[in-house]
Amino acid sequence: MASVDLPVGDLPVGTKAILSRQGLQALIDVLGARGYRVLGPTLRDGAIVYDDLAGVADLPAGWTDVQQAGQYRLERRADEALFGYAVGPSSWKRFLHPPLERLWQTQRTSNGFTVTPPDTTVPKFAFLGVRACELHAIQIQDTVLKRGPYRDTGYDRRRQDNFLIAVNCGTAGGTCFCVSMKTGPAVDSGFDLALTELLDAGSHRFLVETGSAAGAAVLAELPRQAATPDDCSAAQVVVARTAQHMGRSLDTDGLKQLLQANPDHKRWEAVGERCLSCGNCTMVCPTCFCTAVADHSDLAGETAERVRRWDSCFNPDFSYIHGGTVRTETKSRYRQWITHKLASWIDQFGTAGCVGCGRCMTWCPVGIDITEEARAIRDNPAVAVPQGG
Amino acid sequence: MDGLERIVLAHPFFAGLEEKIGQVVAGCARNHRFNAGEYLGHEGEPADEVFLIRHGKVALEILPPGQPASVFSTQGVGEIVGASWLVPPYRWRFDARALELTRAIGIDARCLREKFEADHNLGYEMMKRFLPVVMQQLDETRLQILDVYGKRET
Amino acid sequence: MSAAVQADPFVPDPYRVVRTRREARDITTLELVPLAGERPDYLPGQFNMLYAFGVGEVAISMSGDPAARGSFVHTVRDVGRASGAVANLAAGAMVGVRGPYGSAWPTTAAEGSDVLLIAGGLGLAPLRPAIYQVLAHRERYGRVVLLYGTRTPDDILYRPQLEQWRRRLDVQVMVTVDHGDAEWRGDVGVVPKLIPRAGFDPHHALAMVCGPEVMMRFTADALRQAGIGMEQIYLSMERNMKCAIGLCGHCQFGADFVCKDGPVMRYDRIADILAVREI
Numbered sequence: 001m002a003s004v005d006l007p008v009g010d011l012p013v014g015t016k017a018i019l020s021r022q023g024l025q026a027l028i029d030v031l032g033a034r035g036y037r038v039l040g041p042t043l044r045d046g047a048i049v050y051d052d053l054a055g056v057a058d059l060p061a062g063w064t065d066v067q068q069a070g071q072y073r074l075e076r077r078a079d080e081a082l083f084g085y086a087v088g089p090s091s092w093k094r095f096l097h098p099p100l101e102r103l104w105q106t107q108r109t110s111n112g113f114t115v116t117p118p119d120t121t122v123p124k125f126a127f128l129g130v131r132a133c134e135l136h137a138i139q140i141q142d143t144v145l146k147r148g149p150y151r152d153t154g155y156d157r158r159r160q161d162n163f164l165i166a167v168n169c170g171t172a173g174g175t176c177f178c179v180s181m182k183t184g185p186a187v188d189s190g191f192d193l194a195l196t197e198l199l200d201a202g203s204h205r206f207l208v209e210t211g212s213a214a215g216a217a218v219l220a221e222l223p224r225q226a227a228t229p230d231d232c233s234a235a236q237v238v239v240a241r242t243a244q245h246m247g248r249s250l251d252t253d254g255l256k257q258l259l260q261a262n263p264d265h266k267r268w269e270a271v272g273e274r275c276l277s278c279g280n281c282t283m284v285c286p287t288c289f290c291t292a293v294a295d296h297s298d299l300a301g302e303t304a305e306r307v308r309r310w311d312s313c314f315n316p317d318f319s320y321i322h323g324g325t326v327r328t329e330t331k332s333r334y335r336q337w338i339t340h341k342l343a344s345w346i347d348q349f350g351t352a353g354c355v356g357c358g359r360c361m362t363w364c365p366v367g368i369d370i371t372e373e374a375r376a377i378r379d380n381p382a383v384a385v386p387q388g389g
Numbered sequence: 390m391d392g393l394e395r396i397v398l399a400h401p402f403f404a405g406l407e408e409k410i411g412q413v414v415a416g417c418a419r420n421h422r423f424n425a426g427e428y429l430g431h432e433g434e435p436a437d438e439v440f441l442i443r444h445g446k447v448a449l450e451i452l453p454p455g456q457p458a459s460v461f462s463t464q465g466v467g468e469i470v471g472a473s474w475l476v477p478p479y480r481w482r483f484d485a486r487a488l489e490l491t492r493a494i495g496i497d498a499r500c501l502r503e504k505f506e507a508d509h510n511l512g513y514e515m516m517k518r519f520l521p522v523v524m525q526q527l528d529e530t531r532l533q534i535l536d537v538y539g540k541r542e543t
Numbered sequence: 544m545s546a547a548v549q550a551d552p553f554v555p556d557p558y559r560v561v562r563t564r565r566e567a568r569d570i571t572t573l574e575l576v577p578l579a580g581e582r583p584d585y586l587p588g589q590f591n592m593l594y595a596f597g598v599g600e601v602a603i604s605m606s607g608d609p610a611a612r613g614s615f616v617h618t619v620r621d622v623g624r625a626s627g628a629v630a631n632l633a634a635g636a637m638v639g640v641r642g643p644y645g646s647a648w649p650t651t652a653a654e655g656s657d658v659l660l661i662a663g664g665l666g667l668a669p670l671r672p673a674i675y676q677v678l679a680h681r682e683r684y685g686r687v688v689l690l691y692g693t694r695t696p697d698d699i700l701y702r703p704q705l706e707q708w709r710r711r712l713d714v715q716v717m718v719t720v721d722h723g724d725a726e727w728r729g730d731v732g733v734v735p736k737l738i739p740r741a742g743f744d745p746h747h748a749l750a751m752v753c754g755p756e757v758m759m760r761f762t763a764d765a766l767r768q769a770g771i772g773m774e775q776i777y778l779s780m781e782r783n784m785k786c787a788i789g790l791c792g793h794c795q796f797g798a799d800f801v802c803k804d805g806p807v808m809r810y811d812r813i814a815d816i817l818a819v820r821e822i
Contacts, residue, residue, distance in 0.1 A: 103553045106596065112637030113596050115554055149803060150552045150788035263819045290792035293785050297597030304597035318793060321783050323622065332821035344798035448731065460723040463731040465740055488728050532733045533721050537755040538664035538694040
């Protein structure tokens with residue numbers, strides 16, 4: 001196989017090339033030099049989480065995750081794959097739609113108060129290791145937070161100049177069902193660069209594909225080699241194999257109508273008895289966007305601020321009005337969450353809110369399985385809906 | 390009685406009633422006029438008449454001891470006062486007082502009850518009319534006791 | 544106010560309270576004027592988020608005349624920390640305002656039809672802008688009926704104004720209370736009970752209903768029994784409101800966001816879901 005370093009210069013979008021581990025390090029370095037804050041997967045607290053990366057050495061080489069409903073643990077791989085896991089508890093939402101944000105501050109004056117807008121400086125984010133499902137999740141949050149009648153100005157700022165390096169999945173997670181949700185495992189669009197890790201005897205390399213002019217510009221600065229037809233088909237095999245090993249599946253045909261027609265199904269009672277209403281699912285879900293605001297003032301009452309924090313529809317106070325809560329029972333709150341995620345979201349935003357990443361199942365303390373709950377309604381609806389809806 | 394029969398059949402409550410039945414009912418009916426403050430009936434008294442309001446307003450009230458009367462409902466044009474005549478012991482369960490000049494058709498309840506016993510078809514036709522009215526009043530009363538405008542403790 | 548602040552939909556605009564009027568023990572009407580510039584136009588049925596320094600925001604519908612350009616008028620009931628802080632603001636105090644938000648009463652769609660304006664309790668406040676607008680263009684409508692119910696005669700909101708409307712020759716006004724008192728010679732009973740006595744053509748009528756949810760459900764039922772179609776009935780819904788701009792998720796009611804798909808909602812759209820417990 002020829003191994004000639006390709007010259008620097010303009011590259012068209014869609015160009016494929018091969019990066020070595022050194023090339024990957026160069027990628028991180030180049031992004032750092034261009035002022036990006038580079039974030040990606042790293043080992044911490046027994047999980048693979050997204051955090052600041054200084055280099056390839058920070059990546060979870062040789063680790064994989066074993067996931068099931070209510071279970072997550074790390075295991076050593078037989079090889080040294082850098083991206084040989086599915087997804088961890090955190091998602092890119094933590095950076096783009098952070099858990100805590102100050103909206104504005106206010107100061108009392110002699111005859112009222114003044115309002116100061118928040119600090120608008122944000123880092124330029126580069127995300128290394130974005131899964132196909134996560135790309136879809138980011139696009140879903142874009143629709144919710146940027147394309148409504150009012151824009152979330154903070155989210156908008158944080159999304160400016162993002163550099164997204166997607167990584168195709170070589171390992172399917174035990175709770176993954178991106179195939180059912182048509183969000184993976186192959187990345188299709190919305191990335192600047194896309195990597196597929198190719199690991200076989202004697203060779204550890206990455207097929208890289210450019211998805212944007214920004215991606216092509218960065219790739220042009222990296223040491224790389226030509227991608228051969230064998231490389232490309234090897235990459236396709238990786239993704240095809242992942243697609244065959246999905247841990248879960250979800251039949252989405254007519255699911256919206258089924259869920260919306262069955263608010264009084266007995267199943268809600270059953271799942272309501274298991275659910276702890278802890279809200280883990282909403283925290284780890286990459287598309288859940290609900291927030292609450294809190295107003296704090298100092299002791300003297302001279303300054304105050306409004307902060308926004310993640311909230312969850314499982315929070316009993318979430319639906320509080322007129323001295324009472326609308327959804328007092330856990331089953332009502334579970335019904336709200338799953339119906340919103342798989343049905344109402346389609347009415348509101350044109351797609352389902354679920355990307356099939358499986359986090360809600362993995363991180364549920366009692367292992368509630370969203371695909372199983374949906375299946376239970378479908379298999380035995382109290383109110384049937386005509387098929388093909 | 391022809392004029393009264395026309396008045397009876399023109400009342401919204403009897404809309405669509407068969408003429409034959411209407412005549413029977415009219416046979417037990419008479420016109421009433423109550424001045425403001427006059428009572429159509431008192432709690433405990435025999436419920437001898439059922440009143441169909443043609444004009445005016447009637448307050449249904451209960452008198453707690455030592456307190457002013459508590460009006461729990463008013464009935465106006467087109468509405469019925471009294472269902473006590475339908476069920477034993479056929480006595481008024483509350484007071485009914487005209488709030489303003491009120492004209493009403495009073496139908497002799499004993500006369501009606503005898504006619505119902507003699508002609509069950511007549512009885513059924515009339516029950517079909519009275520029962521929805523009673524159900525509606527029950528619904529309205531339920532909404533009323535829910536006290537939806539009251540401030541809930543936070 | 545800097546451009547950055549103006550462009551941010553989370554940041555309130557400063558207004559001053561120029562007038563307050565105590566309507567009842569726990570209900571106050573406030574008139575608000577912007578510190579700078581004009582107050583934005585709004586449609587009857589819309590609401591603002593009102594911010595009391597250091598305490599928080601509450602969603603309150605406009606209750607004034609939309610044609611009175613200089614100010615916002617809001618009638619606020621003290622039911623909690625934030626609403627209490629806003630309701631107890633004195634004239635001269637500053638308040639933060641975000642809005643106007645939400646959908647409007649169909650006063651334009653109702654032109655050419657009979658109009659029923661039906662309110663219960665504090666529900667008369669969000670409906671009042673529509674009443675003003677309809678009466679300001681009275682010739683565009685058929686028969687106009689105003690039905691209002693509340694707990695006791697002492698709780699009648701905007702009583703002088705109701706009496707004024709009632710004195711007109713071209714509006715039918717009926718007021719009822721759940722519990723009368725010794726002086727009350729008006730109707731006693733619930734609002735739906737008034738509907739059979741209201742003068743309107745059910746085939747050419749549009750109804751706007753505002754009040755506690757239970758009262759609106761019973762009223763909608765009674766309107767249907769009177770022959771009015773479900774697409775001719777509008778309710779004003781309420782749910783927990785935090786951002787009021789469709790970003791926080793709290794106000795969801797089925798697939799609708801009350802802040803942007805409501806608060807005014809057509810009955811046929813929500814009838815099924817209104818009947819579902821804890822939806």
